[in-house]
Amino acid sequence: MKNITVLGAGIMGHGVAQLFAQAGYKVRIQARREISLKKAKDLITESLKIMVEKEMLTEDKMDQTMANIHYTTDLHEAIQDTDFILESIPEVLETKLDTYDIIESVVSENTIIASNTSTFPLKELTQRAKHPERFIITHYFNPPQLVPIVEIAKFEKTDENVVKVTYDLMKEIGKSSVVLKKEITGFIVNRVQVAMLREAFHLIEQGVCTAEDIDIAIKGSMGFKWAFCGPLESQDLAGLQTTQAMVHNIEQDLSNTREVPAFLKEMVERGEHGIRSNKGFYKYNDNGAQVIYTRDDNFLNLLKLIQDSEAKKEETAATTK
Ligand SMILES: NC(=O)c1ccc[n+]([C@@H]2O[C@H](COP(=O)([O-])OP(=O)(O)OC[C@H]3O[C@@H](n4cnc5c(N)ncnc54)[C@H](O)[C@@H]3O)[C@@H](O)[C@H]2O)c1
Structure with missing residues (x-):
């Protein structure tokens, strides 16, 4: 190559x-x-x-x-x-x-x-x-x-x-x-992402919270954990009886719509496409240039943390061999 x-x-x-x-x-x-x-x-x-x-x-x-x-x-x-x-x-x-x-x-x-x-x-x-x-x-x-x-x-x-x-x-x-072991639409990540977005859109439509509330809640909880502790690993740490109860009690109340929500279609029709049009769930200037800069700066810090953590794991594995 x-x-x-x-x-x-x-x-x-x-x-x-x-x-x-x-x-x-x-x-x-x-x-x-x-x-x-x-x-x-x-x-x-x-x-x-x-x-x-x-x-x-x-x-x-x-x-x-x-x-x-x-x-x-x-x-x-x-x-x-x-x-x-x-x-x-x-x-x-x-x-x-x-x-x-x-x-x-x-x-x-x-x-x-x-x-x-x-x-x-x-x-x-x-x-x-x-x-x-x-x-x-x-x-x-x-x-x-x-x-x-x-x-x-x-x-x-x-x-x-x-x-x-x-x-x-x-x-x-x-x-x-x-x-992936089998062909499936959306692969792993987008399937999980779309399932999560369906519920996020449902919460907004029901007036439970705003888009900003959802971002704050997820960034400070699952977002904080997931780079180092995946969603399934997190369940092991929480205890699987709790996972079972949580799934049983909440699942029946979740959105199971198969439709793109009307408010999202309307946003797209109005030309609210996110940073490309300077408006989406939030407002932007200059096609989000500053937002992208800050995002990449933060992602690089995170990447460095992940790389350091992987290197430490390899070092420990090598010394315990
Ligand atoms: N945006 C995302 O977060 C993301 C994530 C993963 C995968 N993807 C996939 O990656 C692909 C590209 O997505 P994107 O978001 O970069 O799109 P984009 O619209 O930003 O970029 C598409 C590029 O292709 C060029 N283009 C258009 N028609 C072309 C043609 N016939 N031949 C050659 N170039 C042409 C456009 O000028 C543009 O440069 C899509 O299949 C998308 O589903 C996107």
């Missing part, structure tokens, strides 16, 4: 390109418009600068990382002689399928095609594929250059060697991966 291609330079694409470039790979990132590429380059520069400020990256490493990324609007140039393609274009099936048609007409049979789709199963993504066995899903989380996990999803046609190579590649760029 030497050459990596990232298709799409949006919220996710630029962060994934940064990740590979930081790990020393030559990356070509493609978007249709120059302006998207310029924005991606600015965001990558900003993200690397914060790491330098926090002494998590040297200036030399920052320069090398920047030099490892080639920006292009030309799809053919981006995919020529590449080993691994990460497709991170919009979540529109037909757009993805059209792009795969072009990719497969250009690249060799050995090129792995990974999608960052949040929702489409491989069965749908490969419906027109000549070589479905080289398709895989690597699902990152925003901001991908900082969030430590990638979900890997395969299907019955995926070559096991493609899974292995992808798993090893994720490890090499500093990611831990979870490989």
Whole structure:
């Protein structure tokens, strides 16, 4: 694996390109418009600068990382002689399928095609594929250059060697991966997230609390714990009789709607799309630039804590062997 291609330079694409470039790979990132590429380059520069400020990256490493990324609007140039393609274009099936048609007409049979789709199963993504066995899903989380996990999803046609190579590649760029055993919409994290959001939306609709109240409550409780103590581990620590009682007593009262809530549809219709439009559940200036800066600064502090904790665990394991 030497050459990596990232298709799409949006919220996710630029962060994934940064990740590979930081790990020393030559990356070509493609978007249709120059302006998207310029924005991606600015965001990558900003993200690397914060790491330098926090002494998590040297200036030399920052320069090398920047030099490892080639920006292009030309799809053919981006995919020529590449080993691994990460497709991170919009979540529109037909757009993805059209792009795969072009990719497969250009690249060799050995090129792995990974999608960052949040929702489409491989069965749908490969419906027109000549070589479905080289398709895989690597699902990152925003901001991908900082969030430590990638979900890997395969299907019955995926070559096991493609899974292995992808798993090893994720490890090499500093990611831990979870490989799903079965194909399922939304994988692990988005299923759990959507179940939680359904209830959060229900609480807002019922007038129990505001969006801000929910964020405060979750950040200060589950959010505080989960980086070090997962939801199931937390139950062991709380005692499973309590878990059983909690599930039994609350479950019957939870929302079981299958509809997107009307208030969310209305927000989207009004153009309230979050930071992109400076309004969502909160108001923003400058497309949330300051909010993103603070978020990344905090996430880097957390990442450092997690890395230190992992290093200590490995050290202890090595000395007790
Ligand atoms: N936003 C998230 O938090 C998140 C998290 C995990 C996965 N994803 C998935 O990642 C993918 C990209 O999401 P995003 O949030 O980065 O989207 P985005 O809209 O921010 O970026 C999409 C990029 O693709 C470019 N693009 C549009 N059509 C294209 C085409 N035909 N060919 C090449 N480039 C094209 C756009 O110009 C833009 O640069 C989606 O599949 C999404 O479901 C998103």
